[in-house]
Amino acid sequence: MRYSIINVLKQGLAGQKGWQAAWRDATPKPQYDVVIVGGGGHGLATAYYLAKLHGITNVAVLEKGWIGSGNTGRNTTIVRSNYLLPGNEPFYEHSLKLWEGMSRDLNFNVMFSQRGVLNLCHSDAQRDAYARRGNAMLMMGADAELLDADQVRRMVRGLDFQNPRFPITGGLLQRRGGTARHDAVAWGYARAASELGVDIIQNCEVTGFVRDDDRITAVETSRGRIAAGKVGLAVAGHSSLLAEMAGIRLPIESHVLQAFVSEGLKPWIDTVVTFGAGHFYISQSDKGGLVFGGDIDGYASYAQRGNLPVVEHVAAGAVALFPALGRVRLLRSWGGVMDMTPDGSPIIGKLPIGNLYMTGGWCYGGFKATPASGWCLAHTIANDAPHALNEAMSLERFARGRAIDERGAGPRPNLH
């Protein structure tokens, strides 16, 4: 049933009895043209675009738990395209444009809220770096504005202009950036893909690949062997483990990133703000919780939990930026497992096995990339060649000396 105000009213009168399952809970068929491993936003988006744009509908999405149970359901929901480098920015800007049309495209309100993303700067050097980035964004067709301290003060209430350790000197604002409802992205893509014939198979864990020379012929799963024409991996956080099943080592370390949400409050902050002098960012969910986070813990982990040094550091960032937050309570914290790459940029493309493809290495920026990641992986799978948007994001870039190092931190995954 189509989602619309009319149907919401009709179903309200009918006791909500007429709604059907958002997606078919499929059981695996013996063979698919394309098997996507990973039922998060990226995998489901890949399946959706394969079906919608490339006419490939004999597609399965295999999810070891429930869809959206990985990083799709445990991130801080920020969407932006404020990147510097030409290997990144056009991709993220394409993603942002897909976000802008997503609710209508999927007929599922993902609550994409273009409330603006404001990166604060605290020194001339930082302002210059933001100027370079903002100019690059504009030159690549995105939007950007450079704010001075007064403009920042007028835009965001509660910032510390009285006694800051690092004075706020301005900021880089992307008004089209914002937040979205993370779970809804998985559900929306699942529903739309399912409607186009894609099989979404939950509780189906991939345990190995069956290979024939240089091709994968089938995937072994907890629900049996499934033959596959092509296989796409969309399992960021666990990319190394799946690649290892195919005998491939990746330039990835898995790290834990913690995120935090406060008790629900009446509207307190209307935009997304990042602190330039400490690892801290914050926004407010539509439900009222302040959603915030900081840096990764810094050690490899698959445990989906972090430790206190980062908790304290993030809290200190919160109070340093917004002294009023001292009285606000942290309600819940959690950890997600991130594929950290040696240049901080993702890997979307072919792997060194004929019909194996991946999207991964998202560090902690995967959520905003969801639509474009699926869009590009679908293109790459359908054409057996990358799209111009993800050409630079190949696995080979490291060997070729073409890292996309947005932060300039070099080949150490936990520094990105």
Next chain:
Amino acid sequence: MRITCPYCGSRGSEEFTCLGNTPPARPADDAPVAAWVDFVYLRDNPRGPVTELWQHVQGCRTWLIVTRDTRTHTVAKVELASRATGR
């Protein structure tokens, strides 16, 4: 987390920094580029026991090889990097 530095004893992990998984052995100076690419970029990244390089940066500044389980964070072993083999 707590890490037991062989010199300083059990300390909070906030005194340490982690470099990451121990890389493969550093190739010979004249090794082919491919070997260097492996060394600099590729990681095993296992789910389970892993060896990592940590420095007791706010203590004795010793570099350590820590064997830690990435599923549970349990530390099985801490050795001096200067005694490690396979580097």
Next chain:
Amino acid sequence: MTGARRLPEGGRIDRGTSLAFTFDGKPLQGHPGDTLASALLANGVTVVGRSFKYHRPRGLVGFGVEEPNALVTLGPGARTLANTQATMVELHQGLDARSQNRWPSLAFDVMAINGWASRFLAAGFYYKTFMWPPEAWTAFYEKVIRRAAGLGRASHEPDPDHYAKAHAFADILVVGAGPAGLMAALVAGRAGARVILVDEMPALGGRLRHTARAIDGSATTLWLEATLQELESLPNVRLLPRTSVFGAYDHGIMAAVERVSDHLPAETRGALPRQRYWQIQAKATILATGAIERGIALAGNDLPGVMLASAARAYLHEHAVVGGQRPVVFTTNPSGYVTALELMRAGVDVQAVVDPGPRVDNETVVALHEAGVQLYWHSTIEQAKGRGRVQGVVMADDVGGRREIACDQLLLSGGWNPTLHLTAHQGFRPHWDTKLQAFVPPADVGDITVVGAASGRFELENCLADGLNDAVALCRKLGFSAKTPTLPKLQENVPYTTTACFAVENASGGKAFVDLQNDVTVADLELAVREGYKSVEHAKRYTTHGMATDQGKTTGVVGHGVLAEILKRPVGEIGTTGYRPPYTAVAIGALAHHHRGQGFAPVRRTPLHDVQAKHGAVFFETGLWHRARYFPEAGEDMAAASRREVEAIRSTVGIADTTPLGKIELMGPDAQAFIERLYCNGFSTLKPGRARYGLMLREDGMVMDDGTVWCFAEGHFMITTTTANAAAVMSHIEFYHQYYWRELDVAYASVSEQWAGVAIAGPRSRELLQKLVDKPDLSDTAFPFMAVAEGRVGKVVCRIARISFSGERAFEIYVPAGYAADLYDRLMAEGAPLGIVPYGLEAMGTMRIEKGHVAGPELDGRTTPADLGLDRMQSRKKPHIGHALRDREGLLDPARPVLVGLKVVNAKHRLRAGAHLVPRGAEPIQSNDQGHVTSIAFSPSEGRYIALALLARGTDRHGQEVDAVFPLKKERVTVEVCAPCFVDPKGARLRG
């Protein structure tokens, strides 16, 4: 009128003293010993808040941290504290509490209209609409939804309170001071272990405080008092009341928050912190966190007057307060019966006890029967009825009959849930115990020992026995000789039995809530399942069940039970959602503790800070450092001052603080070999008495840092690093030596803090410096460009190099840090006749740009030596860090931007760093982008803005014009490309 009131006697309150407080502005009275919740009940206030979505009136449900409804806002202005559980607020004189989420008043709330529209507002309705027109979501719909959502309102003013942090180490941490925890602490304390006993409530005792049972033949209170007295007398035992252990972290670290002064009126808090954050490291932890009673989903279960049976019992014993005069108890387990009996004995007219399970006969049941209470087995309460509060219930009996029972309160006990959060934080997934109808921790929870109700052993006798036995075992394991005391004696032990009952179906159509705070109903869960959100996590996320500030403490498991019934699967198979820290919400200020305001990060000042301030320095932030930026004279702004400083240096002499540069001393037979590998350029020919510029690469061939290498003697060097990378380079050196190149015989140490000093630059620098320096001889022949020496200033040792960042004849001199200020003063005094100026980073930056020296903006981690025009430096003869990957195709791409100089063609034009370079007249779009401006300065020598930039194929383009575009300000400035050196390209002044 409600039946809520204070009983004439009993409770642990100080009836002799009255405390005045207000609720929604209305003046009320309570007593010391009251919480806000008990005081409200005592005053007959039963509606305490409005719900999140439907704005339904809500009353008190719980007694402690489990309370979902009674959230209030406390405090004025900057001290506003939203979403505070009234159950956890200790009453004090002058307390001012306001209800939340209602307008204009608690009694009449306009948004209660949502309740009427609720049929359209089912779970997830917002995913299905508000999609048209496209812009309207952010511009309109979301604004309306955000305003309606949220609970309390937080202030934007700085938090005026302060917070503390403490580390504690112990042998045994006991979490929870109920019967099991007290017993455990007592045993361990007596055995001599260092014990910390923590409890979230203001007074220790837990549920022992809420029972009329006798221990060892006398009132529980006596046993409790004696136990607490003994614990207080033990020097090895630390008691921490008002302290919540909110998280279990790796390797046994427990995080807690102590509410130090929240319970005091603001004017009496003195210098106390508001709260203290504890990190507790114990060899072992005993978890005696007890259990929390859960409700039952039935129509109208959110009416004010529906309360947990355990809460009614707690209010009775603790505060002598009852929430109703004629309650009905609906219970699945023995505790509801006990509550009924204790209320009866306190004079409350219990109307009925209803149990979905079979008849059980025990002393409590007999006593209730004798007291004339109606007892119904195999029966359920289907509905609570009433307008604004409970006025009756509908009971379905065992033969299908229905009857209404008039009452003013419905007390629910749907069973007990062990408080197992801390074990789950560490990844130990709870499992479903069918007999207990509860999730319990698994047997193995690592280093944690779970005792009593927290492990599912709910009976008092088992709590005491667990606390005793497990503590004895643990003490022995830790090497303490614990004695086994005799167990206290109890009468009438009733084993815990329960009947599964999560929700009661009803035909009334009334809402049956599974999450009171977030307004989630059984129907919402049914809808979620119908729409495919069948996993417990999907259902939670779709309906928001268990996601409110109480995190589902009373009804989380109810929801899982209901979901299991809908899916016709066992609860154990459905599982539970994850438990994540914190157990109870924690003030962010406590977690930040003293890291706030100026304390957010350390401030680094050089030993020359004060003396530079004396000479008029204006300081600014660079990383953690406060550094002198310029030294204005009267009426000068930064541009004028730094221009004057540059001109003075180029004509006479100036001094600047260079202390923050990293300085690392290396000694040993292999020091030179080590340096050879660390830097990409050659050092084998560096002789004692000479310095050399060096470039360090990362393994990937990118420039990591630059600096100078000073050779004092064979095997004795000092290297300087950039300020920003000082720490990273030190770690880098330690790493390569300790791990890869341990065979090298070299020792090294950071001496950054030991040596402080200045750069002395300008044509007359030598003349000035020689006045102070006794040795060496600084003449151009004896001490030429790039000479270094250890010398003396009077009796003070110094290190001098003739190196130049400014392009002028210049020296860097370092003395032991304590002498640096004196040196600076003396240089200023001796230099006065020469016209010396102190200069800051602004002038230094201008001069380095004029000379084309690269710094942070050029060394951005993405540039190779070749990009910076330094390819010639890179040795091809020796292995060094970064040699192996430098020839990868991407690094040799001739289109890579390389370092150039720029000058504006029109001297009136201003140039900005961060501008991008495009061909003359070309559109500012990506396909025209050829590079960017890294550093800019107004060059006094050129009389115009100049810049360093990275420009594609820049080396071949000297003399060409390009446009520097700055789309953020819609600016375009034409610049001429030139060599990156604007002053003295041959270096005559440098050497002369």
